[in-house]
Amino acid sequence: MHTIIDCTFRDGGYYNQWAFERTLVQNYISVMAETGVDYVELGFRFFAGDKFMGPCAFTTDDYIRSFDIPKRLGVAVMVNAADLTNYPEGPAAAVHKLFRQRADSPVQLVRIAAHFREIVKLEPAIHALAELGYLIGLNLMQIGERTPEEIVELSRVASDLPIEALYFADSLGGLDPSDVSNIIASLKAHWSGPIGIHTHDNMGRALANSVEAIRCGATWIDATVLGMGRGPGNVRTEYMLIEMNRLGIGKYNITPLLNLLNKHFVPMQREFGWGPNPYYYLSGSYGIHPTYIQEMMSDPRYGQEEILGAIEFLRTNGRDSYRRSFLDASRNLFTGESRGGFNITNWAQGRDVLLVSGSPEAERHKDGVAAFVRRANPVVIGLNLTKVLPDELLTARAACHPVRLLMDAAHYRESPVPVFVPVARLDASVRGSFADVKMLDYGLTVEPGAFEAESDYAVAPAPLVAAYALAIATAAGARRILLAGFDGYFGDDPRSHEMDAIFDVYGQSAKARPLVAITPSRYHVPQTSVYSPDL
Structure with missing residues (x-):
């Protein structure tokens, strides 16, 4: 049994502050149900911040209930581990602030995006969510930066937690199918439950990596419509479903999805510009966080040489987590005094x-x-x-x-x-x-x-x-x-x-x-x- 999660509005919201038109959200929900997708991850569940974000940044129960959601379609939301572990009253209190009892909520699945260093701190939050009755997915971020020994140890820790699926994310887009195979083998050292994968398409491998994951035993797969997502985007839902049909794993109806794609998502892609390009390929190759590339491409001050220079700088400076200060520093390759060997005095004295x-x-x-x-x-x-x-x-x-x-x-x-x-x-x-x-x-x-x-x-x-x-x-x-x-x-x-x-x-x-x-x-x-x- 395989589970497909479409997370278009959650991952795609990085381009429009999670402010999607209501008519689009309803159309999307209906199409996903008709297509045969198992879950839609409608957004994040953030705490209130200091800047505008649309409804899919908070994805409240009331917001979800305002849509007509077919019974066969599951609803998921994602929370960032840091929002839980940094909560002043502790991770369990953060869960109770964000979530009510599962029986009183339209959400069935809560996924937590976490870096390896955050897993142990998350245990109270995971137990709190389980006590509330939710299915829990644990998404391991930037797994390509971890050693096999670290992944094996993580699988041991996860085996003692009440989670439904253990996910790994190719956050920096640099994995290839052999890496995927090795990671899944390491996860299986202690974890015997469902394994999931979330791929990014920096190097054009998102689909191949997802298919390889299935071959190696992964049964939960993330995808987004037209690959909509931060930076180069993700594996495309339409491609993933075609492959699932080809592999005989399911019978997915992609016709309504293609209509939705052409009517709504092709114009959005023209507007926001997600998708692979040479800069994202380099970022995947060097393990650079894709947000650096996305930010530079949206800033007209960065021409080709500035982007390439920044990539070269970021190869060895703060590459795997996005910090605006590193991006600013990458544009400045001239710190510290530097004298030249040519004395220019009087070179143009008194002339225009x-x-x-x-x-x-x-x-x-x-x-x-x-x-x-x-x-x-x-x-x-x-x-x-x-x-x-x-x-x-x-x-x-x-x-x-x-x-x-x-x-x-x-x-x-x-x-x-x-x-x-x-x-x-x-x-x-x-x-x-x-x-x-x-x-x-x-x-x-x-x-x-x-x-x-x-x-x-x-x-x-x-x-x-x-x-x-x-x-x-x-x-x-x-x-x-x-x-x-x-x-x-x-x-x-x-x-x-x-x-x-x-x-x-x-x-x-x-x-x-x-x-x-x-x-x-x-x-x-x-x-x-x-x-x-x-x-």
């Missing part, structure tokens, strides 16, 4: 310095910018590999992000233009790629709220090439700093706020030079026109 960034406005006005450069002969610094101006009009380039430098190394080698680079911040692989490039070693240190431009290094408030180039131009003795291609962003885009904050900090620094945008810009800087004869 033009900073050129690749952008739609710079491309639109590139002929005007080129004509101005030929006429006025400013010092010209191209940011990264901008192609707005030909090489012969550039005095130098500036680049500072190690990942982007590594990706662009071949292009720099093909160009005769020297490049300002904080060499001390580059690892050996990047330095080796730049062996044939004329590098001007100007150091960079990042310190929020600070701006300094010294003869051989800069202190900037963010690790952005625009801030680095501002410091270069300032330390070089610029008369004015002209900006081409600094378009800015529409609306309340955080990238605009970040760049305006840099300009504000720069303007308050002791050595600040006048800034003038010569192509259209949404930033809060003075503007003129590249076509003005008085420029």
Whole structure:
């Protein structure tokens, strides 16, 4: 006998704060019953917090009773172990705060998501739930990080607890079928009850891992519609049911599910963007918590090189549990003082310095910018590999992000233009790629709220090439700093706020030079026109 739990609204709620439309929830419940799924896990049962969350974050009994739920369909909710173990009056009191007697509740199954270190502390909560009459599922998180010996010991502890099913979750999405087989073998050392699996699809193995689990004796399987779930998502319910039919395990009717999927979940996937991609693949490979990737992909400040740089940082720093502080740190690879080997004093003394960034406005006005450069002969610094101006009009380039430098190394080698680079911040692989490039070693240190431009290094408030180039131009003795291609962003885009904050900090620094945008810009800087004869 196999048990399928669809946990779409519980796992998918990470994208919309668990605020699903009532009509969708009712439609979903009806379809799940018609399809033949055993349980729907309608959400979490959280305590009240300090931010808005929708009804599927609390999944109260009254909320569940407001729907027409067919008798054959079971209802489950999940609680986080930390909410129980950190409750001031203790785990058992937390259970009694969240749950009433099973006979008075529409919930049959309560699942607890727990890390290994939390299991012993959870025992009072598990016994309290059992005394209330609930079936209990214990979900072991991040099992891929545990040794076989630890898993065997956990199976011994679990065998003495009143739980219905012992689950393991591939929380970081890095398991393969052989890992699944070994984990189940370890769990069976002492546990003789049902085993369940919850898979994530970072590396495209969610379905294969679930099928392998069944082959090895697992009988409880999690899935979500269209794979909806945090980060890369989960094994898809529709795929899992097709496989169950193929294996002769059940007879599931997927027709109504496909209608639900196409009508409601395909549009939601377009809106929220869950599903596998190379970043999630890397996170699964390196054991990085998928929320890091999800957060970066939803933050427009993170481009390709920033995400790759953060992944490289997180490989060895706080990778397996999500902490915003680690994500912020991953964006800052420039802590600590770092001096360069190039003394920039008087490099552009008394001359205008033009900073050129690749952008739609710079491309639109590139002929005007080129004509101005030929006429006025400013010092010209191209940011990264901008192609707005030909090489012969550039005095130098500036680049500072190690990942982007590594990706662009071949292009720099093909160009005769020297490049300002904080060499001390580059690892050996990047330095080796730049062996044939004329590098001007100007150091960079990042310190929020600070701006300094010294003869051989800069202190900037963010690790952005625009801030680095501002410091270069300032330390070089610029008369004015002209900006081409600094378009800015529409609306309340955080990238605009970040760049305006840099300009504000720069303007308050002791050595600040006048800034003038010569192509259209949404930033809060003075503007003129590249076509003005008085420029």
